[in-house]
Amino acid sequence: MGKVLPLLALRAFTETGRTGSIKSAAETMGVTSGAVSQQIRLLEERTGVTLFRRTRYGVELTEAGAGVYPALMRAFAQIEASLATLETSTGRQTLTVSTLPSFAASWLVPRLGKFMEQNPEIEVRVEASSGLTNLHGGRVDIAIRHGLGDYPSYDVQPLIAPELVPVMCPALLASGPAIDEPSDCLAYPLLQDSDRADWRLWLTACGVEPTPEAERGTAFDDDFLLLRAAEAGQGIALVRDIYARPEIAAGRLALAINRPWPTQFAYYVLTLPENAQKPAVKLFIEWLHQEVATESM
Template structure:
């Protein structure tokens, strides 16, 4: 049958064995010398043997005491380290961010290192999903969403409106007539986002008459897939400029016209109403708003 360990007595034994003095051990444990002597007597009574011998210079471990002292000393040091690890875990804060995969890959993740350097005690977990997060059920702290900002019951802050630009593969452009105005885009296969409205709105914004060709072509659920299709030469894609910067800079895509148009939707920072009272949430929201100022 298991019995409880006399941890206080064992701790006192370790301190006295290290210092060779009841008075010094009492100071280290912040107790009286009488309390130290009592704990040593309790331990010796329990094991049925003496653990110390008295000498003029103080106390010396007996052979039995000396045989177990290093093990107990290491055990208490291990416990101290374990306690420190638990305290460190308590101090470390975790933040779960939900956003769509394209925004995470093209905009958020390349900048996230700056947040980590500024707030090393906050661990960020990024969930890439196109589904609108249930902030409580999914344990999401901050959602970054592209839409009209209509999220009832939640705290909503406008982050930025991406600028939409038409892009295509260099090979497609080299083999096709030059595009000189927005209407020329209708001569190409148009690649669409899921709701098939961006091209129509972009063309209308540039005074191109309504044309059924603006709504034809392959549609993709995610902008990342849309960019890959454009890279493969399947047609023209209308995407946020930030998303395609890497491909444009690498020469895998070209911007076919310098006629950007702000999208009808914007990106929003969405949190629970009370979330900004938490230090880690406020730190992330402040940081991402600062980052967004550099691209607007």
């Protein structure tokens, strides 16, 4: 017990080993990829052992790293279980929720104060991550993900099925060419999703034959970034209506044209079947559904 343990470095090692990705480990820990790489490098320098090797898909454990990985995973699980026991003994409960950065910033976090006021005995920890968190590790209680609902081994509840709407800076809309038909959007720079597919699909759904311009423009891998680019007057963005509403209400964005497009994707709440009926988990999920119902009234 005399040594000072490099817990942050050990956590970076275990998360990277679990995910096979420094980027995913950084998202889980809420730090940068550079910080995770630095911690792993410090651990390797301290032990004199190479812990990972790079592959075309990410990183993988070396033989030495694989030898200690299971024990460290169990150790962190025991630490978390002990912390949960201490919190339970004082009447406090901690609930960890993993969700997408854009959903956390634009929808969940602004509403979270209501839940805390109603349930002061529950402390909520929000982790923003774009990857699908493995709930079997015991660290995350609830995950909110965007997809088609196909999440084997989890208890899955549909939450919101947003529509995509075209939005832009009010000043750009007022000073540029009029937008009376969906095809008129092509007169402006189009801000793209990471796959450059949404504009093409939206135009097709609106009866417009897409042109090469429909797939050109700056691309972003997160709706939050698309919103910021649109607010800065860089073009028109197709974003989910649940993110656009507060920005439109605040006057930071305007509808380019009122032609919402329902997609097949929705937000789902994921839990382990054995955790779905835990009081804090059940209470939080019920609150999520109440917030959605209140918003749609």
